[in-house]
Amino acid sequence: MELFVERLLAGVTNGSIFALLALALVMVYRSTGTLNFAQGEFALFSAFFAWWLVGTGLPVWAAVIAGMVAGFVLCAAAERALIRPVQRKSELATLIVALGLFSGLNAAVALIWGTDTKVMPSIVPNGLEDYFELFGARVYGDTVITWVALAAVTILMTLLFTKTELGLHMRAVADNAESAALTGVNTSRILMLGWGLAGAIGALAGSLATPLAPEQLSVTTMFPIFIGACAAALLGGLDSLAGAVIGGLIIGVVEAMVTGYVPLVGGAMQQTTAMVLIVLILVVRPNGLFGSKELERV
Amino acid sequence: MSTVTDRERATEPRTERSPVLLAEGSRAYRIVVLVIIAGIIGLALIGTTLSVYRMSQVTAVLITAIAVIGLNLATGYTGLLSIGHSALFGVGAYATGILILDYAYSPILTLPIATALGFAVGLIVGVPALRIRGLYFSLVTLALGIAFPEIIRRFDDFTGGAAGLLIRSQFLTPPSWTGLTRFERGLWLYGLSFVSFVVVMLLVRNLMRSRTGIAMRGVRDHEVAIRSNGVDVARTKVLTFGLSGAITGYAGGLFAMNVGALSPDGGSFTLVKSIELITAMFIGGAGTLLGPLIGSTVTVFLPELTSTWTTGPISGVLFGVTLIVLVFFMPEGIAGRLQIIARRFVRVVPPDHPAARRPTTSTQNSGGNATGQKSVAAGGAEQPPGPNSDDASSEGSSR
Amino acid sequence: MSALEISGLSAGYGAADVVRDISISVPAGEVVVVLGANGAGKTTTMRAICGLIDRRGSIRVDGVEIGSKPADVVNAGVSLVPQGRGTLGTLTVLDNLRVGAALRRDRAAIEEDIERWTSVFPVLAERVDQRAGTLSGGEQQMLAVARALMARPRVLLCDEPSLGLAPRIVQHLFATLRDINSEDATSMLIVEQNAELAMDLASSVYLLEVGRVVRSGTPASFREDTELRRAYLGY
Numbered sequence: 001m002e003l004f005v006e007r008l009l010a011g012v013t014n015g016s017i018f019a020l021l022a023l024a025l026v027m028v029y030r031s032t033g034t035l036n037f038a039q040g041e042f043a044l045f046s047a048f049f050a051w052w053l054v055g056t057g058l059p060v061w062a063a064v065i066a067g068m069v070a071g072f073v074l075c076a077a078a079e080r081a082l083i084r085p086v087q088r089k090s091e092l093a094t095l096i097v098a099l100g101l102f103s104g105l106n107a108a109v110a111l112i113w114g115t116d117t118k119v120m121p122s123i124v125p126n127g128l129e130d131y132f133e134l135f136g137a138r139v140y141g142d143t144v145i146t147w148v149a150l151a152a153v154t155i156l157m158t159l160l161f162t163k164t165e166l167g168l169h170m171r172a173v174a175d176n177a178e179s180a181a182l183t184g185v186n187t188s189r190i191l192m193l194g195w196g197l198a199g200a201i202g203a204l205a206g207s208l209a210t211p212l213a214p215e216q217l218s219v220t221t222m223f224p225i226f227i228g229a230c231a232a233a234l235l236g237g238l239d240s241l242a243g244a245v246i247g248g249l250i251i252g253v254v255e256a257m258v259t260g261y262v263p264l265v266g267g268a269m270q271q272t273t274a275m276v277l278i279v280l281i282l283v284v285r286p287n288g289l290f291g292s293k294e295l296e297r298v
Numbered sequence: 299m300s301t302v303t304d305r306e307r308a309t310e311p312r313t314e315r316s317p318v319l320l321a322e323g324s325r326a327y328r329i330v331v332l333v334i335i336a337g338i339i340g341l342a343l344i345g346t347t348l349s350v351y352r353m354s355q356v357t358a359v360l361i362t363a364i365a366v367i368g369l370n371l372a373t374g375y376t377g378l379l380s381i382g383h384s385a386l387f388g389v390g391a392y393a394t395g396i397l398i399l400d401y402a403y404s405p406i407l408t409l410p411i412a413t414a415l416g417f418a419v420g421l422i423v424g425v426p427a428l429r430i431r432g433l434y435f436s437l438v439t440l441a442l443g444i445a446f447p448e449i450i451r452r453f454d455d456f457t458g459g460a461a462g463l464l465i466r467s468q469f470l471t472p473p474s475w476t477g478l479t480r481f482e483r484g485l486w487l488y489g490l491s492f493v494s495f496v497v498v499m500l501l502v503r504n505l506m507r508s509r510t511g512i513a514m515r516g517v518r519d520h521e522v523a524i525r526s527n528g529v530d531v532a533r534t535k536v537l538t539f540g541l542s543g544a545i546t547g548y549a550g551g552l553f554a555m556n557v558g559a560l561s562p563d564g565g566s567f568t569l570v571k572s573i574e575l576i577t578a579m580f581i582g583g584a585g586t587l588l589g590p591l592i593g594s595t596v597t598v599f600l601p602e603l604t605s606t607w608t609t610g611p612i613s614g615v616l617f618g619v620t621l622i623v624l625v626f627f628m629p630e631g632i633a634g635r636l637q638i639i640a641r642r643f644v645r646v647v648p649p650d651h652p653a654a655r656r657p658t659t660s661t662q663n664s665g666g667n668a669t670g671q672k673s674v675a676a677g678g679a680e681q682p683p684g685p686n687s688d689d690a691s692s693e694g695s696s697r
Numbered sequence: 698m699s700a701l702e703i704s705g706l707s708a709g710y711g712a713a714d715v716v717r718d719i720s721i722s723v724p725a726g727e728v729v730v731v732l733g734a735n736g737a738g739k740t741t742t743m744r745a746i747c748g749l750i751d752r753r754g755s756i757r758v759d760g761v762e763i764g765s766k767p768a769d770v771v772n773a774g775v776s777l778v779p780q781g782r783g784t785l786g787t788l789t790v791l792d793n794l795r796v797g798a799a800l801r802r803d804r805a806a807i808e809e810d811i812e813r814w815t816s817v818f819p820v821l822a823e824r825v826d827q828r829a830g831t832l833s834g835g836e837q838q839m840l841a842v843a844r845a846l847m848a849r850p851r852v853l854l855c856d857e858p859s860l861g862l863a864p865r866i867v868q869h870l871f872a873t874l875r876d877i878n879s880e881d882a883t884s885m886l887i888v889e890q891n892a893e894l895a896m897d898l899a900s901s902v903y904l905l906e907v908g909r910v911v912r913s914g915t916p917a918s919f920r921e922d923t924e925l926r927r928a929y930l931g932y
């Protein structure tokens with residue numbers, strides 16, 4: 001029982017990180033209709049930036065917020081300068097730009113901060129003694145903070161989309177950019193904002209993930225997380241915020257359970273198992289769990 | 299959608315000068331074909347004079363190009379974006395490696411099996427494409443790409459696991475009929491890769507001019523319309539993915555023979571490889587015949603080039619920047635761009651093409667019926683410069 | 698003075714212009730109809746006016762030259778009901794109407810307008826919380842018109858509003874447009890391929906062929922021309 005709860009909680013924690021980055025992917029998809037292959041590397045860059053700020057003496061929470069701002073600016077700028085001009089050419093062209101960003105950002109991180117592993121401190125106390133027990137399992141501070149972050153981001157996003165005029169306009173642009181433009185909505189600003197928010201959320205995911213990641217912060221930290229997030233976003237349906245959250249949690253928990261309980265697979269094939277499961281789900285539901293039908297145009 | 303029409307315009311040059319028309323089967327046409335064949339043989343011979351290091355790079359280019367041809371079949375021509383071709387490449391490579399090491403196969407005999415396995419895995423992955431589309435289908439291929447290295451690591455008594463497979467060079471000796479010694483393996487693989495590349499390229503060229511090839515482009519450009527025309531979209535997709543896997547698997551087999559060491563880590567069979575293949579395809583020109591070769595040349599040599607300017611991470615940054623710059627200025631890829639330029643000067647038409655009989659006709663596509671016009675326009679970036687550049691319109695006008 | 702004065706408008710999608718040197722005048726409070734076969738460039742003209750594609754030439758609203766961004770056009774008092782309706786299918790009917798008022802800040806008046814247009818189009822009132830994508834074609838067309846009206850335009854542009862609708866619904870739609878035109882003095886520029894109903898509202902008619910205005914005049918003058926009548930009015 002204890003072990004089970006421990007695994008469940010570990011799964012939920014990893015899943016929360018997947019979900020956060022998946023939310024970023026969904027934001028971009030809703031704005032631009034593409035899968036941003038560089039989302040993980042944007043997050044990586046922002047997390048390194050936050051790490052560097054901590055080194056200059058900034059409190060961790062302030063550094064994380066600054067990292068989010070950096071992520072916002074970076075992503076918004078990329079949308080405006082690099083994605084928008086090619087987006088109309090073809091889907092493949094957009095994808096290649098994202099791949100270029102992927103490779104460029106990753107190398108830029110290595111260039112600026114080096115390829116050695118960094119230790120990103122946690123926002124909250126996370127010493128060996130800083131835990132409480134839940135059904136006999138130990139829950140540490142940096143675990144809780146990921147749950148809180150996911151919950152907070154989900155709630156804020158939901159409020160943004162359902163209660164504010166800006167959110168209404170964002171939904172309108174996601175649905176049909178031309179119709180939205182015809183009513184006077186500034187689609188250009190909305191697209192940048194969508195990417196910017198994605199960048200900020202990704203940065204948060206990156207900064208929170210690194211204290212949990214076994215090798216701490218390095219240039220390879222975000223790629224596996226990005227893959228998990230990608231799977232989560234697609235599983236959820238690419239355009240659904242709730243889908244991204246649920247998808248992320250499912251993948252985190254499935255991976256943890258498979259590692260723990262399926263000896264044949266063990267620790268070696270957790271990603272494979274998760275992916276096979278997702279494929280099976282897609283065979284039954286080709287647009288993900290919560291995707292809207294209209295998105296078949298992709 | 300506007301994107302398609304915009305591209306039509308861009309790729310349909312309205313030049314003042316009429317291009318020279320070259321009718322298939324005419325004398326001029328045969329001469330051009332002979333010159334091209336001579337050029338290819340000449341290039342191949344020049345290749346043999348290269349230093350060992352350069353020759354091995356050219357071999358790497360050729361092998362990558364074959365793998366990219368495979369990807370191009372699925373992604374470039376048929377529109378099924380695959381992020382999992384690294385795995386198909388790996389299937390072929392490991393098939394060759396394991397057969398040589400555990401079953402004492404002679405290397406060249408492993409290639410048909412590598413091809414067959416690539417075909418089988420491709421078919422299996424293609425099946426979900428019947429229901430799952432677009433980016434969701436790409437996720438299926440992504441799953442394959444992620445699973446492959448994990449499977450290799452997991453079944454290590456068979457595959458060598460994380461430690462890798464080492465095929466000692468005594469097992470990779472060129473066959474005796476070549477008259478080459480063990481130490482001339484580089485030359486042997488160069489020759490084998492060259493011939494393989496040319497053969498695969500010609501096969502794909504012929505495939506793309508067949509009914510199946512037309513159906514494949516149809517699946518990419520207007521799936522709904524083509525379905526109502528009675529094309530079996532499901533069969534086309536699955537078969538395409540199988541063929542694509544076969545070609546990439548074959549390339550994987552060659553790769554194993556060439557490098558002699560296989561490992562699940564390090565980028566040969568991981569998503570990094572998939573990204574490299576996609577990049578090569580795009581830079582060369584998606585859906586073009588020569589694109590894979592050009593793109594592979596760029597992706598093999600560009601990192602080397604950028605690393606001679608600078609070292610370490612900067613070359614990675616430059617690689618990313620170059621990629622983006624290419625998309626901005628050459629979205630149809632190098633081969634696609636060359637072809638647009640070439641079509642301004644020379645245009646190949648089928649023997650019964652009306653314009654060929656009346657050589658004074660203007661540059662306008664006179665191809666009478668709607669099918670002809672559509673495929674010519676959409677085909678701007680699809681047909682290579684050279685002897686076959688007007689195959690789509692031949693299809694249109696001969697019906 | 699004309700409410701909307703288009704002169705020398707040229708626009709296209711790439712190298713070549715699709716429409717050239719278009720001049721159309723919509724007098725204040727009146728309805729003008731543009732006729733033209735499929736592909737003549739009607740939609741292109743509308744998109745150019747609204748700033749969705751680049752254009753050359755002059756567009757004045759009440760004598761004032763308007764900007765080229767879509768928001769400038771809406772701010773100047775011109776709203777388009779696009780061809781194919783452009784309904785925001787994943788949003789509710791109410792949200793569609795709210796988006797229509799994107800540039801307005803007068804909250805109370807926005808709510809009043811929502812009241813007003815949902816009572817003018819009762820089908821919408823019954824479905825305010827329904828996703829717009831679930832509406833029938835006719836209902837979506839009503840919604841598209843209502844959404845455009847939410848911007849309180851001086852000039853309403855309609856691109857083939859009758860496309861794909863049953864005759865009874867088309868009649869209802871044009872009756873409503875007539876009411877709006879007479880109650881609010883909203884000027885209208887209506888594009889149609891087959892325009893008998895629209896002609897009833899019109900004070901003048903323009904004919905577009907291959908990207909140019911080839912003829913203009915009163916509805917009566919168009920009806921008298923047998924050839925035109927056969928080609929565009931269908932009798």
Ligand SMILES: Nc1ncnc2c1ncn2[C@@H]1O[C@H](COP(=O)(O)OP(=O)(O)O)[C@@H](O)[C@H]1O
Binds near residue numbers: 710736737
């Ligand atoms: N997005 C586009 N890109 C390129 N050409 C277009 C596009 N939309 C329309 N056209 C072309 O412009 C011409 C006029 O089209 P359109 O304005 O839609 O005509 P209409 O509305 O009168 O039917 C047509 O020849 C059409 O092919």
Ligand SMILES: [Mg+2]
Binds near residue numbers: 739740
């Ligand atoms: Mg039209």
